[in-house]
Amino acid sequence: MATCGLTEYEAASAEVRAVYDDIRATRRTDFINNFWKALAHDPALLKRTWESVKAVMAPGALDPLVKEMIYVAVSATNQCGYCIASHTAGARKAGMSDEMFAELMAVVGMANETNRLASGYQVEIDERFKT
Amino acid sequence: MATCGLTEYEAASAEVRAVYDDIRATRRTDFINNFWKALAHDPALLKRTWESVKAVMAPGALDPLVKEMIYVAVSATNQCGYCIASHTAGARKAGMSDEMFAELMAVVGMANETNRLASGYQVEIDERFKT
Amino acid sequence: MATCGLTEYEAASAEVRAVYDDIRATRRTDFINNFWKALAHDPALLKRTWESVKAVMAPGALDPLVKEMIYVAVSATNQCGYCIASHTAGARKAGMSDEMFAELMAVVGMANETNRLASGYQVEIDERFKT
Amino acid sequence: MATCGLTEYEAASAEVRAVYDDIRATRRTDFINNFWKALAHDPALLKRTWESVKAVMAPGALDPLVKEMIYVAVSATNQCGYCIASHTAGARKAGMSDEMFAELMAVVGMANETNRLASGYQVEIDERFKT
Amino acid sequence: MATCGLTEYEAASAEVRAVYDDIRATRRTDFINNFWKALAHDPALLKRTWESVKAVMAPGALDPLVKEMIYVAVSATNQCGYCIASHTAGARKAGMSDEMFAELMAVVGMANETNRLASGYQVEIDERFKT
Amino acid sequence: MATCGLTEYEAASAEVRAVYDDIRATRRTDFINNFWKALAHDPALLKRTWESVKAVMAPGALDPLVKEMIYVAVSATNQCGYCIASHTAGARKAGMSDEMFAELMAVVGMANETNRLASGYQVEIDERFKT
Numbered sequence: 186m187a188t189c190g191l192t193e194y195e196a197a198s199a200e201v202r203a204v205y206d207d208i209r210a211t212r213r214t215d216f217i218n219n220f221w222k223a224l225a226h227d228p229a230l231l232k233r234t235w236e237s238v239k240a241v242m243a244p245g246a247l248d249p250l251v252k253e254m255i256y257v258a259v260s261a262t263n264q265c266g267y268c269i270a271s272h273t274a275g276a277r278k279a280g281m282s283d284e285m286f287a288e289l290m291a292v293v294g295m296a297n298e299t300n301r302l303a304s305g306y307q308v309e310i311d312e313r314f315k316t
Numbered sequence: 317m318a319t320c321g322l323t324e325y326e327a328a329s330a331e332v333r334a335v336y337d338d339i340r341a342t343r344r345t346d347f348i349n350n351f352w353k354a355l356a357h358d359p360a361l362l363k364r365t366w367e368s369v370k371a372v373m374a375p376g377a378l379d380p381l382v383k384e385m386i387y388v389a390v391s392a393t394n395q396c397g398y399c400i401a402s403h404t405a406g407a408r409k410a411g412m413s414d415e416m417f418a419e420l421m422a423v424v425g426m427a428n429e430t431n432r433l434a435s436g437y438q439v440e441i442d443e444r445f446k447t
Numbered sequence: 448m449a450t451c452g453l454t455e456y457e458a459a460s461a462e463v464r465a466v467y468d469d470i471r472a473t474r475r476t477d478f479i480n481n482f483w484k485a486l487a488h489d490p491a492l493l494k495r496t497w498e499s500v501k502a503v504m505a506p507g508a509l510d511p512l513v514k515e516m517i518y519v520a521v522s523a524t525n526q527c528g529y530c531i532a533s534h535t536a537g538a539r540k541a542g543m544s545d546e547m548f549a550e551l552m553a554v555v556g557m558a559n560e561t562n563r564l565a566s567g568y569q570v571e572i573d574e575r576f577k578t
Numbered sequence: 579m580a581t582c583g584l585t586e587y588e589a590a591s592a593e594v595r596a597v598y599d600d601i602r603a604t605r606r607t608d609f610i611n612n613f614w615k616a617l618a619h620d621p622a623l624l625k626r627t628w629e630s631v632k633a634v635m636a637p638g639a640l641d642p643l644v645k646e647m648i649y650v651a652v653s654a655t656n657q658c659g660y661c662i663a664s665h666t667a668g669a670r671k672a673g674m675s676d677e678m679f680a681e682l683m684a685v686v687g688m689a690n691e692t693n694r695l696a697s698g699y700q701v702e703i704d705e706r707f708k709t
Numbered sequence: 710m711a712t713c714g715l716t717e718y719e720a721a722s723a724e725v726r727a728v729y730d731d732i733r734a735t736r737r738t739d740f741i742n743n744f745w746k747a748l749a750h751d752p753a754l755l756k757r758t759w760e761s762v763k764a765v766m767a768p769g770a771l772d773p774l775v776k777e778m779i780y781v782a783v784s785a786t787n788q789c790g791y792c793i794a795s796h797t798a799g800a801r802k803a804g805m806s807d808e809m810f811a812e813l814m815a816v817v818g819m820a821n822e823t824n825r826l827a828s829g830y831q832v833e834i835d836e837r838f839k840t
Numbered sequence: 841m842a843t844c845g846l847t848e849y850e851a852a853s854a855e856v857r858a859v860y861d862d863i864r865a866t867r868r869t870d871f872i873n874n875f876w877k878a879l880a881h882d883p884a885l886l887k888r889t890w891e892s893v894k895a896v897m898a899p900g901a902l903d904p905l906v907k908e909m910i911y912v913a914v915s916a917t918n919q920c921g922y923c924i925a926s927h928t929a930g931a932r933k934a935g936m937s938d939e940m941f942a943e944l945m946a947v948v949g950m951a952n953e954t955n956r957l958a959s960g961y962q963v964e965i966d967e968r969f970k971t
Contacts (some may be wrong), residue, residue: 188436188548218442219442260427260431274445287754308351371757393563396919425561432524432552433552450699492811499892503684513644520651528703530693532704558661558665559656561613569581572612654829663831676844687823690824692818694817698814711961743964744954750961812907819896820914823875
């Protein structure tokens with residue numbers, strides 16, 4: 186179980202409920218996933234994290250699907266089981282097809298490989314790449 | 317300097333030159349960056365890595381710009397200086413604007429934060445996310 | 448199960464028992480957690496690791512609770528499930544309140560985020576920070 | 579140089595200046611380090627990150643020095659050169675002695691070692707540690 | 710379950726079957742582990758990854774057992790549960806004794822510790838080590 | 841410069857000199873690299889780390905060259921510039937040829953790639969690999 190437990194809506198303070206309500210309204214679903222219920226232990230962290238996630242993941246110069254896939258890329262690199270599962274679900278909901286997922290994984294694997302080849306071979310940054 | 321040196325075109329074997337030629341043709345530039353010159357120490361690795369990169373980064377279900385940004389996301393997460401520099405340059409060439417870069421970084425930072433919150437709080441994966 | 452099994456006290460060699468006895472005496476408990484039972488496969492590693500942990504985690508310029516929280520910070524960053532669980536328990540035993548845990552997590556999340564922003568934006572170290 | 583350059587106070591928008599002013603007032607110094615000047619490329623990220631850092635690093639259940647040391651622990655684990663340098667300076671300013679730094683490093687090294695021993699030996703979490 | 714499911718031999722396309730057949734022939738076993746069945750979702754990735762693994766893990770200047778142990782070292786460092794389990798099994802099959810595994814883990818733990826001490830203490834590379 | 845400076849032999853305490861003398865005798869060289877001079881800030885850490893390194897890197901079930909290569913594999917995975925440089929030099933001294941280095945890098949790159957594919961595809965550990 187999560188370290189300080191999961192806070193269900195019914196047991197939540199007004200401050201936490203306000204965040205839960207906003208998650209539900211923004212995502213158009215009643216479902217609150219465990220991540221938020223665990224963070225509710227620290228209402229200030231919950232509020233700050235949710236507001237950042239809402240701002241960062243909103244459409245902008247990049248569309249939400251691209252952002253979800255970047256999230257999966259980082260989570261797979263860090264091998265965070267929870268975030269891989271939840272953001273793969275999120276990316277699918279935002280429109281990721283099986284083909285897109287496959288290409289995403291191929292890039293993530295490749296990048297992790299070449300990152301180590303570049304550092305292992307001690308490759309110096311080309312002058313051209315120094316901005 | 318790179319561990320086993322950098323192989324310039326003039327000093328390269330026919331096998332290595334063939335890869336360099338393909339890099340130049342594919343990327344429509346004479347420039348070969350240090351990463352490839354370092355891998356040329358191992359012609360089989362050079363060939364395999366280039367062919368994989370060429371296949372993986374080609375347009376498909378995801379467009380090349382999205383792929384370059386995913387590459388940057390992984391490289392920033394791994395803190396690989398060479399790959400951040402070279403793929404940021406690559407992403408710009410593929411059309412990444414300053415606004416897109418800024419949003420990319422915001423997602424990468426956020427994902428790295430929540431990855432640790434999820435694991436630190438020992439959050440269990442919701443049933444709904446188990447496929 | 449652990450790769451080379453878990454060594455219980457009854458089945459342990461004199462060398463391993465001596466370490467188990469010291470763990471019990473130092474921690475004032477009969478409980479030996481699985482980590483030590485797994486390392487017992489390599490008595491030299493068990494002894495060296497335990498002696499280092501005992502020396503490093505003892506009170507000094509930093510108090511044991513701060514050290515336990517630093518341990519949790521590193522383990523959450525590395526996403527090591529075992530160490531997050533065992534050192535969160537250890538930190539609680541050393542006096543970590545729910546409020547302290549919450550602040551610890553907030554710092555860990557924030558540091559992981561800004562680490563990637565610093566590297567992703569390729570920020571150069573300020574002269575003032577070069578010692 | 580930072581990917582999108584560094585924004586000096588004189589060249590900054592009113593929005594960015596307001597953050598710089600708050601950094602200066604909060605830290606009681608005129609010095610703005612490169613990290614913030616780089617983030618200024620994205621004023622929304624700058625503002626959100628600074629406000630989070632200010633909230634998270636303020637005194638609470640943990641004192642600011644402990645928080646700075648946790649920041650260094652995470653940054654050393656991630657091997658982020660910029661953050662190691664800047665937060666080591668920050669920790670010193672908050673009162674970290676050479677002895678405290680030495681103990682901090684000893685814990686960080688030890689935790690990184692045992693994280694891998696725990697995962698490499700595939701140690702299962704003890705029932706007692708499951709909350 | 711794996712994100713896009715596991716493809717069994719009977720349900721596989723001719724392209725996937727050809728890879729499975731080669732895995733079986735190369736490894737002299739009928740067993741196909743889940744990793745390949747998951748990658749089969751993307752036949753091009755499956756083929757490229759298998760061919761690379763086959764080439765990289767074949768005997769050469771390093772013998773296959775050493776290569777399997779290096780694989781375990783990387784996987785323990787990244788804390789990838791699947792790869793630790795599968796390559797520990799692979800290394801045993803290639804001849805790794807309990808004593809060898811114990812020494813492998815000791816080196817992996819030590820390297821992860823000193824990596825952080827080197828970066829945390831901000832140690833400069835000795836001139837002698839610059840090739 | 842290293843955070844707490846480098847301690848040269850002439851300025852070192854008797855305790856530190858004893859470790860330096862043992863490093864020189866064990867390695868049959870007068871050269872003390874910066875890592876040890878930085879750790880000398882904390883004589884207890886210096887002594888403990890050196891004694892562990894000496895024990896772990898000595899010939900045993902694995903030969904010293906294999907151990908050096910495992911060290912490089914971990915350091916490249918963690919992208920620790922100092923340790924990559926010093927242990928690549930150490931591995932060469934222990935007999936690593938250019939061909940062996942090339943194969944080492946190929947395995948390290950491959951393992952980092954497949955680690956992420958395994959976690960990204962959420963592959964479950966095969967029953968057969970559960971010991």
